[in-house]
Amino acid sequence: MPPPRSEAARRAILTAALDLVEEANYEKLSIEGIAARAGVGKQTIYRWWPSKGAVLLDALLALSEDQAGTLVPLPDTGDLEADLKLVMRATVAELDDPRYDRPMRALTAALLHDEALAADYAERLEAPITQIKLDRLRSAQAAGELRADVELDVAVDLIWGPVMSRWLQRTGSLTPAFADAVVASALSGLRRAG
Amino acid sequence: MPPPRSEAARRAILTAALDLVEEANYEKLSIEGIAARAGVGKQTIYRWWPSKGAVLLDALLALSEDQAGTLVPLPDTGDLEADLKLVMRATVAELDDPRYDRPMRALTAALLHDEALAADYAERLEAPITQIKLDRLRSAQAAGELRADVELDVAVDLIWGPVMSRWLQRTGSLTPAFADAVVASALSGLRRAG
Amino acid sequence: MPPPRSEAARRAILTAALDLVEEANYEKLSIEGIAARAGVGKQTIYRWWPSKGAVLLDALLALSEDQAGTLVPLPDTGDLEADLKLVMRATVAELDDPRYDRPMRALTAALLHDEALAADYAERLEAPITQIKLDRLRSAQAAGELRADVELDVAVDLIWGPVMSRWLQRTGSLTPAFADAVVASALSGLRRAG
Amino acid sequence: MPPPRSEAARRAILTAALDLVEEANYEKLSIEGIAARAGVGKQTIYRWWPSKGAVLLDALLALSEDQAGTLVPLPDTGDLEADLKLVMRATVAELDDPRYDRPMRALTAALLHDEALAADYAERLEAPITQIKLDRLRSAQAAGELRADVELDVAVDLIWGPVMSRWLQRTGSLTPAFADAVVASALSGLRRAG
DNA sequence: GGATAACCGAGACGGTACGTCCGGTCTTACC
DNA sequence: GGTAAGACCGGACGTACCGTCTCGGTTATCC
Numbered sequence: 001m002p003p004p005r006s007e008a009a010r011r012a013i014l015t016a017a018l019d020l021v022e023e024a025n026y027e028k029l030s031i032e033g034i035a036a037r038a039g040v041g042k043q044t045i046y047r048w049w050p051s052k053g054a055v056l057l058d059a060l061l062a063l064s065e066d067q068a069g070t071l072v073p074l075p076d077t078g079d080l081e082a083d084l085k086l087v088m089r090a091t092v093a094e095l096d097d098p099r100y101d102r103p104m105r106a107l108t109a110a111l112l113h114d115e116a117l118a119a120d121y122a123e124r125l126e127a128p129i130t131q132i133k134l135d136r137l138r139s140a141q142a143a144g145e146l147r148a149d150v151e152l153d154v155a156v157d158l159i160w161g162p163v164m165s166r167w168l169q170r171t172g173s174l175t176p177a178f179a180d181a182v183v184a185s186a187l188s189g190l191r192r193a194g
Numbered sequence: 195m196p197p198p199r200s201e202a203a204r205r206a207i208l209t210a211a212l213d214l215v216e217e218a219n220y221e222k223l224s225i226e227g228i229a230a231r232a233g234v235g236k237q238t239i240y241r242w243w244p245s246k247g248a249v250l251l252d253a254l255l256a257l258s259e260d261q262a263g264t265l266v267p268l269p270d271t272g273d274l275e276a277d278l279k280l281v282m283r284a285t286v287a288e289l290d291d292p293r294y295d296r297p298m299r300a301l302t303a304a305l306l307h308d309e310a311l312a313a314d315y316a317e318r319l320e321a322p323i324t325q326i327k328l329d330r331l332r333s334a335q336a337a338g339e340l341r342a343d344v345e346l347d348v349a350v351d352l353i354w355g356p357v358m359s360r361w362l363q364r365t366g367s368l369t370p371a372f373a374d375a376v377v378a379s380a381l382s383g384l385r386r387a388g
Numbered sequence: 389m390p391p392p393r394s395e396a397a398r399r400a401i402l403t404a405a406l407d408l409v410e411e412a413n414y415e416k417l418s419i420e421g422i423a424a425r426a427g428v429g430k431q432t433i434y435r436w437w438p439s440k441g442a443v444l445l446d447a448l449l450a451l452s453e454d455q456a457g458t459l460v461p462l463p464d465t466g467d468l469e470a471d472l473k474l475v476m477r478a479t480v481a482e483l484d485d486p487r488y489d490r491p492m493r494a495l496t497a498a499l500l501h502d503e504a505l506a507a508d509y510a511e512r513l514e515a516p517i518t519q520i521k522l523d524r525l526r527s528a529q530a531a532g533e534l535r536a537d538v539e540l541d542v543a544v545d546l547i548w549g550p551v552m553s554r555w556l557q558r559t560g561s562l563t564p565a566f567a568d569a570v571v572a573s574a575l576s577g578l579r580r581a582g
Numbered sequence: 583m584p585p586p587r588s589e590a591a592r593r594a595i596l597t598a599a600l601d602l603v604e605e606a607n608y609e610k611l612s613i614e615g616i617a618a619r620a621g622v623g624k625q626t627i628y629r630w631w632p633s634k635g636a637v638l639l640d641a642l643l644a645l646s647e648d649q650a651g652t653l654v655p656l657p658d659t660g661d662l663e664a665d666l667k668l669v670m671r672a673t674v675a676e677l678d679d680p681r682y683d684r685p686m687r688a689l690t691a692a693l694l695h696d697e698a699l700a701a702d703y704a705e706r707l708e709a710p711i712t713q714i715k716l717d718r719l720r721s722a723q724a725a726g727e728l729r730a731d732v733e734l735d736v737a738v739d740l741i742w743g744p745v746m747s748r749w750l751q752r753t754g755s756l757t758p759a760f761a762d763a764v765v766a767s768a769l770s771g772l773r774r775a776g
Numbered sequence: 777g778g779a780t781a782a783c784c785g786a787g788a789c790g791g792t793a794c795g796t797c798c799g800g801t802c803t804t805a806c807c
Numbered sequence: 808g809g810t811a812a813g814a815c816c817g818g819a820c821g822t823a824c825c826g827t828c829t830c831g832g833t834t835a836t837c838c
Contacts, residue, residue, distance in 0.1 A: 006789070025307035032819055041790040046821065108362070109306040112299050113219035118364060126363070153366060154356075154375050162348075162355030168302075168362060169320070170312060172347060181348050189383030200810070226798055235811040240800065394784070413695035420824055429785045434826065496750075497694040500687050501607035506752060514751070541754060542744075542763050550736075550743030556690070556750060557708070558700060560735060569736050577771030588815065614793055623816040628795065 005048070012038035013045055014059040018103055021056065026106035029056075053110030053117045060103055061125060071128050074136040080145045081187050083136070088163065088179035095167045096174050108168065130156060146190050159186045206232035207239060208253040212297055215250065220300035223250075247304030247311045254297055255319060267326050274334040275381050282357065282373035289361045290368050302362065324350060340384050353380045393436075400426035401433055402447040406491055409444065414494035417444075441498030441505045448491055449513060459516050462524040468533045469575050471524065476551065476567035483555045484562055496556065518544060534578050547574045587630070594620035595627055596641040600685055603638065608688035611638075635692030635699045642685055643707060653710050656718040662727045663769050665718070670745065670761035677749045678756055690750065712738060728772050741768045 016038035021029050031052050035042045049055045064071070075083045094100045111118045130153075137152045146155065162182045166172050210232035215223050225246050229236045243249045258265070269277045288294045305312045324347075331346045340349065356376045360366050404426035409417050419440050423430045437443045452459070463471045482488045499506045518541075525540045534543065550570045554560050598620035603611050613634050617624045631637045646653070657665045676682045693700045712735075719734045728737065744764045748754050 009789075027307045030819055031821085035790090039790080041788095041792095042821080043791090043823090044789065047788075105306050109303045112303040112306075112362075113221050122364070126365070130365075150379075151375065154372065154379070157356040157360050157365065158352075158376065158379050161357070161359035162351040164359040164363070165355035166351050169305075169358070170316070171320070171324075171351065178348065181345065182352060185344075185348070185352050185383040186380070187383070189379040189381070203810075224798060225800085229811090233811080235813080236800080237802085237812090238810060241809085393782095397784075415695045418824055419826085423785095427785080429787080430826080431786090431828085432784065435783085493694050497691045500691040500694075500750075501609045510752070514753070518753075538767075539763065542760065542767070545744040545748050545753065546740075546764065546767050549745070549747035550739040552747040552751070553743035554739050556694075557746070558704070559708070559712075559739065566736065569733065570740060573732075573736070573740050573771040574768070575771070577767040577769070591815075612793055613795085617816090621816080623814095623818090624795080625797085625817090626815065629814075 006044075009038070009040050009044050010048070011062075013040055013055060014062050016040075017052070017055045017059045018063065021103045021106045022098060025102075026109050029106065031055075051110070051114060051117065053107065053114050054120070056103060056107045056110060057117065057121055057125065060107060063100075063103075064125070071132060073132050076136060076139055078143065080136070080140040080143075081183060084159065084183045084187070085180050088159075088183050089176045091160075091163060092174045092176060092179045095163075105168075133160070146187075150190050155186075155190055158190065159183065162186070200238075203232070203234050203238055204242070205256075207234055207249060208256050210234075211246070211249045211253045212257065215300045216292065216296045219296075220303050223300065225249075245304075245308065245311065247301065247308050248314070250297060250301045250304060251311065251315055251319065254301055257294075257297075258319075265322050265326060268330040270330060270333055272337065274330070274337075274339045275377060277330065278353065278377045278381070279374050282353075282377050283370045285354075286357060286368045286370060286373045289357075299362075327354070340381075344384050349380075349384055352384065353377065356380070394432075397426070397428050397432050398436070399450075401428055401443060402450050404428075405440070405443045405447045406451065409494045410486065410490045413490075414497050417494065419443075439498075439502065439505065441495065441502050442508070444491060444495045444498060445505065445509055445513065448495060451488075451491075452513075459520060461520050464524060464527055466531065468524070468528040468531075469571060472547065472571045472575070473568050476547075476571050477564045479548075479551060480562045480564060480567045483551075493556075521548070534575075538578050543574075543578055546578065547571065550574070588626075591620070591622050591626050592630070593644075595622055595637060596644050598622075599634070599637045599641045600645065603688045604680060604684045607684075608691050611688065613637075633692070633696065633699065635689065635696050636702070638685060638689045638692060639699065639703055639707065642689060645682075645685075646707070653714060655714050658718060658721055660725065662718070662722040662725075663765060666741065666765045666769070667762050670741075670765050671758045673742075673745060674756045674758060674761045677745075687750075715742070728769075732772050737768075737772055740772065741765065744768070 013034060016034045017029070020033055020037055029052055031042060031045055034040075034052070034055065035045055045055065049058065074087055077083055095104070107121070111121055133156050134152050137146065137155055140146050141148065141150065141152070159182070163174070163179065166178070167174060172178070207228060210228045211223070214227055214231060223246060225236060225239055228234075228246070228249065229239055239249065243252065268281055271277055289298070301315070305315055327350050328346050331340065331349055334340050335342065335344065335346070353376070357368070357373065360372070361368060366372070401422060404422045405417070408421055408425060417440055419430060419433055422428075422440070422443065423433055433443065437446065462475055465471055483492070495509070499509055521544050522540050525534060525543055528534050529536065529538065529540070547570070551562070551567065554566070555562060560566070595616060598616045599611070602615055602619060611634055613624055613627055616622075616634070616637065617627055627637065631640065656669055659665055677686070689703070693703055715738050716734050719728060719737055722728050723730065723732065723734070741764070745756070745761065748760070749756060754760070
C-alpha cells in the first residue's frame with residue numbers, strides 16, 4: 001500500500017514556496033524557510049522532493065492545474081495568425097504578472113544547474129504545452145496556412161522563442177504590440193516559400 | 195591616483211572562477227572556493243566585486259576580449275542571409291562548447307535573481323553585441339534586404355531569440371541545420387510584406 | 389483484563405538494546421535503532437518504557453535474572469575477609485567483561501541525568517544488592533568480625549566504593565590484587581578501634 | 583604564528599556552557615544552545631573543541647583556575663587524619679554545591695562514552711589532583727603515619743573512592759560526618775598491619 | 777462465532793540538534 | 808595600503824532521532 005502522505009502538508013509546502021519566491025528572489029528561497037512558513041518539518045520536504053527546485057516545479061504545476069483542471073488546446077478558428085496573436089498576448093501578459101514571473105524565473109534558474117530537474121520539467125510541464133502548440137500548427141499546416149516543408153518543432157521555436165528570449169534576458173518590454181509583431185513576422189516567414 | 199591593485203590577483207581570480215564553473219555547476223561555485231583556488235584572500239574578491247555573479251561577468255568579458263581584443267562587426271558581404279547563417283552557425287557551435295556553455299549558463303542563472311548584475315550585464319556584454327547586430331541589420335535595411343517598416347530591435351529578437359530560447363531551455367539540439375533554418379525563416383518574414 | 393503484551397517483542401527489544409550498546413556507545417544508542425534492530429515499531433517501545441535508559445535498566449535486570457533466576461546471598465563461611473575477597477574478585481572480573489561493562493557504563497551515564505530512572509534503578513537493581521551486602525556485614529558484626537559501632541551503610545561504601553570509583557573513572561586497572569588489597573585494607577579499618 | 587583566537591569568544595563559550603548545564607541537565611546541553619547563549623557562531627565552537635564534553639572540561643578547568651590560579655597542595659600539619667578530614671569535608675561540601683555538582687556530573691556522563699575525552703580529563707584535571715593527594719600521603723608515609731608497604735595509589739582510592747562512589751550513585755547523603763567516618767576508617771586500615 | 781479493543785509493524789509527521797559549508801565582515805602580519 | 812590568511816557571527820544545508828500520530832493487520836478475550 002502507498003504511504004499515507006499528508007495532503008495538507010503537501011499543499012502547505014507548495015503554497016509556502018510560491019509565497020516566498022514571490023516575496024524574495026530564488027537565492028533567498030530556502031528549504032528551511034519553506035518548512036517554517038508551511039509549519040512543517042524539514043524532513044517532510046526532503047522526504048518527497050529532492051531539491052527546492054523540484055518543490056518549485058510541483059508548485060507551478062499545481063498552479064497550472066488549479067486554474068484549468070486540465071490543459072486546454074489552443075484556439076482554432078481557422079485563422080492561425082489571429083489565434084496565435086490572442087495566445088501570445090495572453091502569454092506576454094502572464095509573463096508580466098509577478099504571480100507567474102517570479103516563480104517561473106526562479107524555476108528557470110534552478111533548471112540551469114540541475115539537469116535532472118530540467119528533464120523532469122521538460123517532461124511534465126513543457127512537453128504537454130509544446131504538444132498543444134504542435135497540434136495547432138499541424139492543423140494549420142493541413143489547412144495550407146503553413147508551407148508543407150516547415151518542420152513544426154522549428155516553427156515552435158521561431159514563434160515562441162523571441163518572446164521567451166526577451167522575457168528571460170529582459171532585452172525589451174513585453175507589450176501586446178511586440179506579441180503581435182513577433183507572430184506576424186514569424187508566420188510570414190513560415191507561410192510562403194523561404 | 196588609484197591603488198596599485200594586483201593584476202596578478204585579478205587574473206588568478208577570473209581564471210579560477212572560470213575553471214571552477216566549468217568543473218561543477220553554478221550552485222557549487224563559491225567565493226571561498228574561488229579564493230582558495232586562486233590563492234587569494236577572500237577580502238581581495240570582496241574588495242573588487244560585489245558578488246560571485248559579478249566575478250563571472252568579468253571573467254566572461256575577459257574571455258571575449260582575450261580572443262578578440264575588441265569586438266568585431268558582423269560580416270557584411272551584401273548577402274544578409276548568408277552572413278547571418280555564418281554567424282549563427284558560429285553562435286550555435288559556441289553554445290555547444292562547454293568552455294562557453296557552462297559559464298554562460300551560470301551567468302544567466304545569476305542574472306535571473308540579481309537585477310543589478312543584470313543591468314551591468316546588459317550594459318557591458320549585451321549592449322555592444324546587440325549594437326553590432328543592429329548595425330548589420332540597418333545596413334541590410336538600407337540595401338533593401340529588409341522591409342523599411344521593420345523595427346530592428348524586434349528583428350534582433352526574431353533572429354536570435356529562437357536560438358537563445360532553445361539553448362536555455364534545452365528544447366532541442368543546436369545544429370547548424372537549425373541555425374540555417376532559423377535564419378532563413380526569420381529573414382523570410384522580415385523581407386516582404388507581413 | 390490487561391492486554392496480552394507480546395513477550396517476543398519485549399525480549400527482542402531488550403536483546404537489541406544490549407547488542408547495540410555493546411557495539412557502540414550509549415550516545416549512539418537510539419530508540420529508533422533499537423526498534424529497527426528488534427524488528428519492532430517505535431510505538432511498542434514507547435508504550436512500555438519512558439526512555440531508552442529505562443529499556444537499558446530492564447535489559448540489565450533481565451541479564452541478571454537470566455543467569456541466576458534470583459539473587460543469591462553472599463557466601464558466609466565465617467571468614468568475612470576471605471568471603472569478600474572472593475566476591476570482589478568476581479565483581480572486578482565482571483566489570484572488566486565488556487558484556488557487562490558496556491551496558492553498565494551506559495546505564496550509569498543515563499542515571500546521571502535522569503533522576504526518575506535513578507530512583508527506579510536504586511529500588512530495583514541496587515537496593516537488593518546492597519541488602520545482601522548489608523546482610524553479610526551484619527552477620528559478620530554479630531560474629532565480632534566488625535566493631536559494634538560500625539555503621540554498616542558506611543562500611544558498604546568503604547568496601548565497594550574504591551572499586552566502583554576506579555571502574556567509573558578508569559583511574560587504574562581492576563586486578564584481583566587490587567580487589568584483595570581493597571578488601572584487606574577496608575576491613576582492617578573496620579575491625580578494630582578507629 | 584599562531585592564529586589570533588578570540589579570547590572574548592572563548593570565555594563567553596565556557597561561561598555559557600556552565601550556565602546552561604547548571605540550568606538544565608547534560609542531555610539538554612547542546613552546542614547550538616551554547617553558541618546562541620554565548621552570542622557566537624557554532625563554527626567557532628567546532629573550530630576549537632571536538633565535542634560539548636570537551637567544552638565542559640575546559641569550562642571546569644577554567645573554574646578551578648579562576649579561583650586558585652594554580653593548584654594548592656593539601657594541608658600538611660603533621661596530622662594526616664585531621665588534614666584529610668578537613669579536605670574531605672570541603673570536598674563533600676563542594677560536591678553538594680550545585681555550582682560544582684551539575685557540571686561535574688555532566689562531565690562524568692560525557693567521560694563515560696568518550697574515551698578520548700576521558701584521557702584528556704585524566705591528564706589535565708585528575709592527574710594533578712591525584713598528584714597532590716599522593717604527595718600528602720607520601721609525606722605521611724615518610725613520617726610513619728602510614729605503613730611502609732601501603733601502595734599509595736591504592737590508598738588514594740581507599741580514601742576518596744567511597745565519597746566519589748556515594749556521590750555518583752547517590753547511594754546516601756554526603757554529610758561532614760560521613761566524610762569524617764570515611765577518613766577515619768580508611769586511615770585506620772592503612773596505619774597498622776593489615 | 778463474530779465483535780471489539782488493545783496489541784502489533786510500519787512509518788509519516790512537526791520538531792530539535794547535529795556537524796558542515798559558505799556568506800560577508802573583521803583583524804593581523806607581511807610586503 | 809593592498810594582500811594572504813583566516814577567525815568571527817550568522818544562517819542554511821541535508822541527516823538523524825525525538826516523541827506523537829495514524830494507518831491496516833493481527834490476536835484473543837468477551838458477548
